[in-house]
Amino acid sequence: MNTKKLSIIYVTPVLLSFFVMSFCDLVGIGVDNAKADFQLNNTLAQFIPMAVFAWFFVLSVPVGILQDRIGKRNMLNIGMLLTALGLVVPFFVYSFPVLLAGFALLGIGNTIIQVSANPLLIDVVPSKQASSFLSFSQFVKAIGSMIAPYLATFFAVRFGDWKIVFLVFGGISIISVVWLHFSKIQETKANKERATIxxxxxxxxxxxxxxxxxxxxxxxxxxxxxxxASGQFLMDKLGMDVEPAKQGRSLYFFGKMLGAFLGALLLTRISAKKFLLGSSLATLLAILAFIFSPSNVIALMLMFTIGLGASNVFPLIFSLTVEKYASRANEISGLMIMAVAGGAFIPPVVGKVSDLMNVTAGMFVLLACSVYLVGLSLYTLKKSE
Incomplete structure (x- = not known):
């Protein structure tokens, strides 16, 4: 068991890697701008998130195995370097195929970061604070997700090029690599045979x-x-102007940021399983209300609420599973991050349903996902009885 004391010197560079982790959320900005710049339909535009998140399905388990051999910190730095490369390439050569290639590199890097950062964070915090810090790490991640649309708009208005945000985030990735490289973190090692596929x-x-x-x-x-998909929903269903619709997703990430911060505090007092149920129910009700939003203002408020509700679901599921099967933590980490591939497969379904029917029907795909999460939270509560 990890009984070490909390050290800001080691925790801070690891938490910064979660800020770098947020850069994969540039897919929303990428979808909106590529759709306009290259005249794409909804289905084709949703290949951008697929280019990022498909790698989680392919690489997560092999990365976890390689990490078992070269260490979490080294693996994390490789991921952040690939992230920087994926951000820089589309800035200098801007075409749809190159943009997809850049986002693919971003996805590969982000896969590595997510496999490595979560267990490395657990290594540098006391075991009793692991769930709380995993939620707080999502707060750090949400900061980057929230400010990205505003930065893209600022660079578009001030310098005529939204892609400058790629250079800024690429630079932050490099700084993170250097900082983590010189942080002498003691990693825990499993006292068992090495993990295999x-x-x-x-x-x-x-x-x-x-x-x-x-x-x-x-x-x-x-x-x-x-x-x-939220930007297209706000424009098509509610007639919102392009830039406000793009920036509306920042309210979603602000909700995630605030929710993760509150979750880090509340999880010191509330059962993780009960908190998962409350979060899942809030997400379900907020998505349902969002679909039937009568006005722009209410829709934007509900985007904030969705983010607030969903903010802690990922770290709660992760920590509950690792807690129950602690001796298989490395393998479970690989599987959990492999499942992040949901970000590759669900949005194209939303896009296809939107093209076949309408954007409102596409949002019902997300509602169905939230119904499962409520059922899963009830299942975890029943298993604890």
Whole structure:
């Protein structure tokens, strides 16, 4: 068990990696701008989030295994370097294929970051504070997600190029790599045989783990779906102007940021399983109300509420699963991050339904995902009885 004292010297550079982790949320801005710049339909535009999040399905388990050999910190730095590269490439060569390639590099880097950052954070905080710090890390991540649309708009208005945000975030990635490299973190090592692809995938045969992995798949699908499709929903259904609709997603990320901060505080007092139920119910009700929003103002308020409700679902599912199967933490981490591929598969479904029917119908895909999360939270409560 991790009994070490809290050290800001080690925690801070690891938390900064969660800020870098937020850069994958540039997919929403990428969808909106690429759709306009290259005259894409909804289905084709949603290939941008697929280019980012498909790698979670392919690489998470192999990255976890490689990490077991070269260490979490080294693996995390590789991920942040690839993130920087993925951000810089589309700035200098801007075409739809190159943009997809850049976002693919961003996705590969982000896959590595998510596999490495979560367990590394657990290494540098006391075990009793792990759930709280995992929620706080989502607060840090949400800061980057929230400010990105405003930065893109600022650079578009001030310098005529929204893509300057890529250079800024790429620079922050490099700074994070240097800082973490010189932080002498003592990583915990598992006292067992090294993880293998077989040992990881075999855990999906455990019902509880399989259901929790699917929960991660769907909550990330909701997160990326709201990010990628909300702008189009606000413009098509409610007639909102382009820039306010793009910036509306910042309210969603502000809700996530505030919710993660409050979650970090409340989880010191409230049962994680009960908190998961409350968060899932809030997400379900907020998405349902958002779909039937009668006005722009109410829709924007509900985007904030969705973010507030969904903010802690990912870290709660992650920590509850690792807590129940602590001896398989490395393998579970790989599986959980593999499930982040929900961000690749759910948005294209939303886009396809939107093209076949309308953008409102597409949002019902996200509602169905939230129904599962409520059922999953009830299941975890029942298992604790």
């Amino acid at each position: 077989h040992s990881c995938l075999k855990l999906l045969g455990v019902g509880y783990i399989a259901l929790m992995v699917l929960g991660i798949f769907l909550v990330v699908g909701i997160d990326v779906g709201i990010n990628a």
